[in-house]
Amino acid sequence: TFPSIGLAWNINKEGFMKSQSLFEILRIRASWGVVGNDQISTDAYTNTVIPNLAYPFSGSTSGASNGSQINQIKDPNIKWESTTEYDFALEFGVLKNQLTGEFNYYNKKVDNALINVNIPSTVGDADHQILTNATSIQNTGIEFSLNWKKSVTKDFSYGIGANITLNKNKVVGLNGGEPIWGGNIGAAQGFTTLTDNNHAIGSFYVLKVMGVFQSDQEVLDYKNSGGTIIQPTSKPGEFRYWDRNDDGKIDDNDRYFAGSYQPKAYFGVNITVNYKKWDLSTDIYANVGNKVYNGKRAIRINGKDNIEAALVYNRWNGASNPSQTQPGANTGNLLASDYFVEPGDFYRINNLTIGYTLPEPLLKKLKISSLRVYVTSQNLLTIKKYSGFTAELPGSPLDSGIELSSYPTTRTFALGLNLNF
Numbered sequence: 001t002f003p004s005i006g007l008a009w010n011i012n013k014e015g016f017m018k019s020q021s022l023f024e025i026l027r028i029r030a031s032w033g034v035v036g037n038d039q040i041s042t043d044a045y046t047n048t049v050i051p052n053l054a055y056p057f058s059g060s061t062s063g064a065s066n067g068s069q070i071n072q073i074k075d076p077n078i079k080w081e082s083t084t085e086y087d088f089a090l091e092f093g094v095l096k097n098q099l100t101g102e103f104n105y106y107n108k109k110v111d112n113a114l115i116n117v118n119i120p121s122t123v124g125d126a127d128h129q130i131l132t133n134a135t136s137i138q139n140t141g142i143e144f145s146l147n148w149k150k151s152v153t154k155d156f157s158y159g160i161g162a163n164i165t166l167n168k169n170k171v172v173g174l175n176g177g178e179p180i181w182g183g184n185i186g187a188a189q190g191f192t193t194l195t196d197n198n199h200a201i202g203s204f205y206v207l208k209v210m211g212v213f214q215s216d217q218e219v220l221d222y223k224n225s226g227g228t229i230i231q232p233t234s235k236p237g238e239f240r241y242w243d244r245n246d247d248g249k250i251d252d253n254d255r256y257f258a259g260s261y262q263p264k265a266y267f268g269v270n271i272t273v274n275y276k277k278w279d280l281s282t283d284i285y286a287n288v289g290n291k292v293y294n295g296k297r298a299i300r301i302n303g304k305d306n307i308e309a310a311l312v313y314n315r316w317n318g319a320s321n322p323s324q325t326q327p328g329a330n331t332g333n334l335l336a337s338d339y340f341v342e343p344g345d346f347y348r349i350n351n352l353t354i355g356y357t358l359p360e361p362l363l364k365k366l367k368i369s370s371l372r373v374y375v376t377s378q379n380l381l382t383i384k385k386y387s388g389f390t391a392e393l394p395g396s397p398l399d400s401g402i403e404l405s406s407y408p409t410t411r412t413f414a415l416g417l418n419l420n421f
Contacts, residue, residue, distance in 0.1 A: 002082070004033025025093030025100065032086040040114060044131055045078045073119060075132040081112045098150055104143040109172070111136045115397050117180050118191075135174050137201055141167035159272045169200045169262040182398025185295045189336040192293055193398055200260035202398045204293055207255055207337040208242035211324045212316050224248040237316045237328025241337065250335070258338045261393070261401025264289025277359065282352045290344040293402040294388045297340055298332045310387065344391045344401065346384035352377045370420045378412040
């Protein structure tokens with residue numbers, strides 16, 4: 001059962017508002033509801049059997065009999081996830097509705113979220129995942145939008161719209177009680193994210209880089225409070241990691257939360273301009289406050305992929321380049337650390353279109369009702385801090401924001417026409 005209710009009050013239609021001329025629209029609304037998600041496989045809770053598999057005896061396939069195998073582990077108690085949300089909003093329109101806007105507050109909680117989680121190695125199937133109701137997630141935030149439309153003359157009009165969303169994402173319950181590892185990129189790094197209470201889902205959980213060892217003596221001098229050498233096998237040019245728990249060694253217990261792929265804010269702007277037969281439109285969007293993981297700084301796919309130029313030219317190289325931020329030449333088997341975590345902020349002109357509609361007298365002679373010629377560009381310009389190909393790296397809840405082999409976002413230019421007879 002998934003109930004919902006919505007209420008609205010059109011304040012501008014009340015009697016005490018008749019004498020005012022400022023607001024054409026003034027509305028307060030609120031809603032509450034629960035929505036279920038049943039988008040799961042019909043056999044998600046039942047172990048299926050693969051028949052007609054050869055079953056050898058005595059290590060030989062000769063004379064093997066047919067058998068069957070259960071090759072999956074499934075949660076027999078899996079159920080729908082449910083989302084409970086309530087929101088409050090204020091809508092307004094002034095100056096003869098030339099300026100309209102909306103302010104909205106929302107609180108949205110997903111209970112029993114359906115997530116593919118890694119199966120523990122102790123089960124003997126570490127390469128597979130199980131779909132289960134892993135956690136509960138809460139999103140709270142505000143949304144604000146403004147739209148301005150103006151007809152200056154009969155030949156010239158324009159419109160500007162802008163919106164912003166401020167969102168806070170956090171885990172508020174773990175159904176299994178234990179934090180969930182994710183973002184496995186293999187090699188020496190393994191898992192790179194951890195989903196835990198009071199943190200954003202899929203937050204990067206990595207070691208902190210304190211610099212680069214410049215000499216053998218620095219390796220010997222790096223000790224914990226008890227005098228134990230923390231990284232005794234390290235060599236000059238390798239990273240010095242933070243011994244967070246001061247136990248004299250570097251392991252998973254020294255990791256910390258270094259941000260997540262969940263942006264703190266989203267922005268959007270759209271502009272339209274019409275002058276006589278000409279039209280122009282563009283839309284811009286951005287997000288800020290999130291992090292991405294540049295996994296291709298370390299991963300070498302079969303040893304054949306390209307290496308970023310910055311890693312080569314700026315790497316530690318002894319006295320000639322005593323870098324504290326780039327390690328020396330290595331095989332890419334670096335530990336998961338904040339060296340790979342970069343700002344995911346970006347600002348993009350997503351589309352720019354300029355068009356011209358031919359005059360009607362000319363079209364009538366050609367027996368054409370309308371003809372518009374236009375040139376458009378997609379992904380015209382992206383401003384970003386991230387050193388990789390693209391900061392837009394969607395994925396599953398546990399491993400979003402990780403770049404390994406994503407293809408660069410293409411920029412497109414096109415010329416076209418709209419023709420009607």
